[in-house]
Amino acid sequence: MSKFDFLDDLHSKYPHQPVFLQAVEEMALAIDPLFRDPENGDFYKRAFLYMTEPERMISFHVPWMDDAGKLQINRGWRVEFSSALGPYKGGLRFHPTVDDGILKFLGFEQIFKNALTGLPMGGGKGGSDFNPKGKSDSEIRRFCESFMTQLCRYIGASTDVPAGDIGVGGREIGYMYGQYKRLSNKHGEGVLTGKSMLFGGIHLRPEATGYGAVYMAKHAIEDKLKKSLDGARCAVSGSGNVAQYSTKMLMELGGKVVTISDSDGVLVFDDGMTSDDFDKFIEAKQVKRTRLSSLDGSVSGKYVPDQSPWTLTEMQVDFAFPCATQNEIDKNGASLLMKNGCMGVFEGANLPVTADGQDVFRSDRTFVYIPGKAANAGGVGVSGLEMSQNASRTYWKKEKVDEMLKEMMAEIYEQMTDAAGEDGTLEQGCNRAGFLKVANALKELGWVY
Numbered sequence: 001m002s003k004f005d006f007l008d009d010l011h012s013k014y015p016h017q018p019v020f021l022q023a024v025e026e027m028a029l030a031i032d033p034l035f036r037d038p039e040n041g042d043f044y045k046r047a048f049l050y051m052t053e054p055e056r057m058i059s060f061h062v063p064w065m066d067d068a069g070k071l072q073i074n075r076g077w078r079v080e081f082s083s084a085l086g087p088y089k090g091g092l093r094f095h096p097t098v099d100d101g102i103l104k105f106l107g108f109e110q111i112f113k114n115a116l117t118g119l120p121m122g123g124g125k126g127g128s129d130f131n132p133k134g135k136s137d138s139e140i141r142r143f144c145e146s147f148m149t150q151l152c153r154y155i156g157a158s159t160d161v162p163a164g165d166i167g168v169g170g171r172e173i174g175y176m177y178g179q180y181k182r183l184s185n186k187h188g189e190g191v192l193t194g195k196s197m198l199f200g201g202i203h204l205r206p207e208a209t210g211y212g213a214v215y216m217a218k219h220a221i222e223d224k225l226k227k228s229l230d231g232a233r234c235a236v237s238g239s240g241n242v243a244q245y246s247t248k249m250l251m252e253l254g255g256k257v258v259t260i261s262d263s264d265g266v267l268v269f270d271d272g273m274t275s276d277d278f279d280k281f282i283e284a285k286q287v288k289r290t291r292l293s294s295l296d297g298s299v300s301g302k303y304v305p306d307q308s309p310w311t312l313t314e315m316q317v318d319f320a321f322p323c324a325t326q327n328e329i330d331k332n333g334a335s336l337l338m339k340n341g342c343m344g345v346f347e348g349a350n351l352p353v354t355a356d357g358q359d360v361f362r363s364d365r366t367f368v369y370i371p372g373k374a375a376n377a378g379g380v381g382v383s384g385l386e387m388s389q390n391a392s393r394t395y396w397k398k399e400k401v402d403e404m405l406k407e408m409m410a411e412i413y414e415q416m417t418d419a420a421g422e423d424g425t426l427e428q429g430c431n432r433a434g435f436l437k438v439a440n441a442l443k444e445l446g447w448v449y
Helices: 007-011 019-029 041-051 100-117 137-154 170-184 203-225 242-253 275-287 330-338 355-362 376-390 398-420 426-447
Strands: 058-067 073-082 088-094 123-128 158-163 232-235 256-262 265-267 302-305 319-321 344-347 368-370
Touching: 007 019, 007 041, 007 170, 007 302, 019 100, 019 355, 019 426, 041 426, 058 100, 058 137, 073 088, 073 100, 073 137, 088 170, 088 376, 100 123, 100 158, 100 398, 123 137, 123 158, 123 256, 137 319, 158 376, 203 242, 203 319, 203 344, 203 368, 203 376, 203 398, 232 242, 242 256, 242 275, 242 319, 330 355, 355 368, 368 426, 376 398, 398 426
Parallel strands: 088 123, 088 158, 232 256, 232 319, 319 344, 344 368
Antiparallel strands: 058 073, 073 123, 256 265, 265 302
């Protein structure tokens, strides 16, 4: 059961959704002082309970035809979690592990992440248990068109604005937007973000999550540790968009990227990834769509199968950027990181550290730990800017978007430090700032009283 009595009912209703409950407990722990406030504590508990239930959950089937002419059927969902601050906003994930519990966890996190950006966006998430790996381009197109045929009746620029996530990149967004245009006869609307620049996209959207995580890390490292990313050994996990562009920005700022990974293994660069290594990495992932093992022997790094950056016993690391998936760093991985000299973790993925792993990081008050709600908020932040760009029928140059992204991450860092106060951690400050913004909106709307 929960560490908080008022959450016991939630646990009894959703024992089959452990990752969602983990996200709720992590948030509750961070804002526990608010629950104990003698004047407003009961209101904060009521507001928190209100936030743990989605306003609406939509499920549907997604029938599509494979290349052999056989009918396939997948499940699809959209979790419209909170509209307190604006239209539901959050990505679509296509992965065989997707179910309603995973999407509730992601949607719950999205509420507070979006709040921190300062833009008028609520929280939501969606996706399907469709596995794009091994599928032809035609199969992916047919699936995306069928998925949007089901989803289109529930979304809109002022209602719900999906984007990409794991398994959903520019190609998939393009196919879905094309189907939306066919069905709706509406063009130029900001109903999806992450679109191509050819039809309403914004500069730096693919890069924004990774770039933003590094901008956030730079603020924290310079402020709290009085150190620099220049020359620092940085472990990155994953090999998707977030990992790719975290790696790129770390290298631009002088960091030594010592690992990248996928579900099969890890590439280790003892002396740091070179620019030639990076180019080959991007070609493998964005052009050839191959596994990292295919790069063994052609880059300066060594491929280690069946391992992750968090299981390498002798890898000296200054800072960690988990950018793969939820719960990738467990208690042993967290302990190993600290043993090997790690001074900070910046979450590019959503909830990549288990509850036990988080406890390890919290055991050292000098350790810098910034949750994904803040560290990876740059992606949805630039998505919000894409919505604004679409609504005003305007266009911003790359330099302008990068400037706005940097300002946004600086403002989020300031919100965290202000909410943490003198005695709190950045993790606590992140969660408190996001929660208070949503709670106050619920109060002023008359939804919680």
